[in-house]
Amino acid sequence: MKIVAHFEIPYYQILNEAQELVADLPSFAKDPAHLIRLYRLMVLNRLFDAKAIALQRTGKLGTYPSTLGQEAAFVGMGDALSKNDVIVPYYRDVGILIQRGVKLSEILLYWGGDERGNAFANKENFPYSVPVGSQPLHAAGVATAFKIRKEKRAVLTVCGDGGTSEGDFYEAMNVAGVWKLPVVFAVCNNQWAISVPRSEQTAAQTLAQKAIAAGFSGEQVDGNDVIAVRDRVTLALEKAREKSEPTLIEIICYRQNDHTTADDAKRYEKAKVREQEWEKEPIARLRRYLESIKAWSEKEEKELQVTSEAEIEKSVAEYLATPLAPLENMFDYLYATLPESLEEQRELLKQWGNTHG
Ligand SMILES: Cc1ncc(C[n+]2csc(CCOP(=O)(O)OP(=O)(O)O)c2C)c(N)n1
Ligand SMILES: [Mg+2]
Known part of the structure; x- marks a missing residue:
C-alpha cells in the first residue's frame, strides 16, 4: 500500500477574539484609515439589518435575511473585490452590495417584494440568487467568459454551508478546476442551513476540503476577523486574475439571528450558543483594536451612529415613497x-x- 494523495486545509486568523494580532498585518491593515472604512461599513450593515427587521415586523417589508454577526464576512469580501471583478451573490450579501454601487433603498425594494430592486442600478452586478447553490454555476459561466476573452478579471461568488451540499455547487467546482477558471468560491459557513446544523449537513471534516476533490485549494478563515477575510479573499482574487486558478474559502462565522424573519430558531437552536459565539463578534473586536491603537474614540463612535442612522432613514423614505410596481x-x-x-x-x-x- 502507498498513500497517493495528501492534503491540508489551513485556517487563517490575524486579529483574534481577544483583539490580539496573531499574525503579521497585511499592508492594507497597517493603514488605520482603511480599517476605519471597514469598521464604518460593518456598523452601517448592522444598523441597516436592525432597521430592515423593524420594517418587516411593522408590515412594511417582506421576509428579510439578517446578517447579524456576519458583517465581517461580507464587508471583508466586498472590500477585496477590484472594480472590474464581478460578484455573483446569494441573498445575505448586503455588506458586499453596498460597496458595489447598490443603494440601500434598492435592497429594501427587493425584500419588499418588488423585483425592480433586484435589477440594480449598477448593471455590472448580478442579481440575488435565492435558489440555494445555483449561483456558483453562474459564476463559473462568467469566469469562463473572462478566460475565453483573455480578460484579467476575477469572479467572486458566495453561498452558505448548506449550499455546498447542492449538486450545482459540485458541478461549478468541478468545471472551475478542470478549466482553471478565475473564480473564488466563498462559503459563508454560519453553522446553519435554516434548522439543519453544520454537523448534519455533511460528514466532511471541513467544507473547504470540497475544493480538493475538484483539484484546487481550499482554506478556512476566521469570519469574525475582517482583516483576515479581506486579506485571504484579496489573495485568492489576485490568484484568479493572474494565474487563472480557482480557490474555495470557507468563512467561519455564526448566524446570530433567525434564518430569516419567517423563521424561529428558538425551536431548534440550543439556548446560550449565540451568547457564547457573540464573544467572537466582529464589530466589537475591530473597535477595541482601533481604540487600542488610538485610531477611534467614543466621540467618533457617536457620530458614526448618527450619520449611519441618517443614511438608513433616507433610504427607508426613498423605499416607502417608491410607487408600487x-x-x-x-x-x-x-x-x-x-x-x-x-x-x-x-x-x-x-x-x-x-x-x-
Ligand atoms: C434549491 C433550494 N432549495 C431549498 C431552498 C429553501 N432554502 C432557502 S435558504 C435555505 C438554507 C440555506 O442555508 P445555507 O446555504 O447554509 O445559507 P444561509 O441561509 O445559512 O446563509 C434553504 C434550504 C431554496 N431557496 N432553494
Ligand atoms: Mg448557513
Whole structure:
C-alpha cells in the first residue's frame, strides 16, 4: 500500500477574539484609515439589518435575511473585490452590495417584494440568487467568459454551508478546476442551513476540503476577523486574475439571528450558543483594536451612529415613497421572450385592471 494523495486545509486568523494580532498585518491593515472604512461599513450593515427587521415586523417589508454577526464576512469580501471583478451573490450579501454601487433603498425594494430592486442600478452586478447553490454555476459561466476573452478579471461568488451540499455547487467546482477558471468560491459557513446544523449537513471534516476533490485549494478563515477575510479573499482574487486558478474559502462565522424573519430558531437552536459565539463578534473586536491603537474614540463612535442612522432613514423614505410596481411585472424578469401561455395571462391581468389588493 502507498498513500497517493495528501492534503491540508489551513485556517487563517490575524486579529483574534481577544483583539490580539496573531499574525503579521497585511499592508492594507497597517493603514488605520482603511480599517476605519471597514469598521464604518460593518456598523452601517448592522444598523441597516436592525432597521430592515423593524420594517418587516411593522408590515412594511417582506421576509428579510439578517446578517447579524456576519458583517465581517461580507464587508471583508466586498472590500477585496477590484472594480472590474464581478460578484455573483446569494441573498445575505448586503455588506458586499453596498460597496458595489447598490443603494440601500434598492435592497429594501427587493425584500419588499418588488423585483425592480433586484435589477440594480449598477448593471455590472448580478442579481440575488435565492435558489440555494445555483449561483456558483453562474459564476463559473462568467469566469469562463473572462478566460475565453483573455480578460484579467476575477469572479467572486458566495453561498452558505448548506449550499455546498447542492449538486450545482459540485458541478461549478468541478468545471472551475478542470478549466482553471478565475473564480473564488466563498462559503459563508454560519453553522446553519435554516434548522439543519453544520454537523448534519455533511460528514466532511471541513467544507473547504470540497475544493480538493475538484483539484484546487481550499482554506478556512476566521469570519469574525475582517482583516483576515479581506486579506485571504484579496489573495485568492489576485490568484484568479493572474494565474487563472480557482480557490474555495470557507468563512467561519455564526448566524446570530433567525434564518430569516419567517423563521424561529428558538425551536431548534440550543439556548446560550449565540451568547457564547457573540464573544467572537466582529464589530466589537475591530473597535477595541482601533481604540487600542488610538485610531477611534467614543466621540467618533457617536457620530458614526448618527450619520449611519441618517443614511438608513433616507433610504427607508426613498423605499416607502417608491410607487408600487405594476402587477404584470411578475412576468417580466424570467424570459427574454415570454412563452405564449404566459403572454395570454399577462394580457388577462392587464384587462382585469392592474390594481393591488
Ligand atoms: C434549491 C433550494 N432549495 C431549498 C431552498 C429553501 N432554502 C432557502 S435558504 C435555505 C438554507 C440555506 O442555508 P445555507 O446555504 O447554509 O445559507 P444561509 O441561509 O445559512 O446563509 C434553504 C434550504 C431554496 N431557496 N432553494
Ligand atoms: Mg448557513
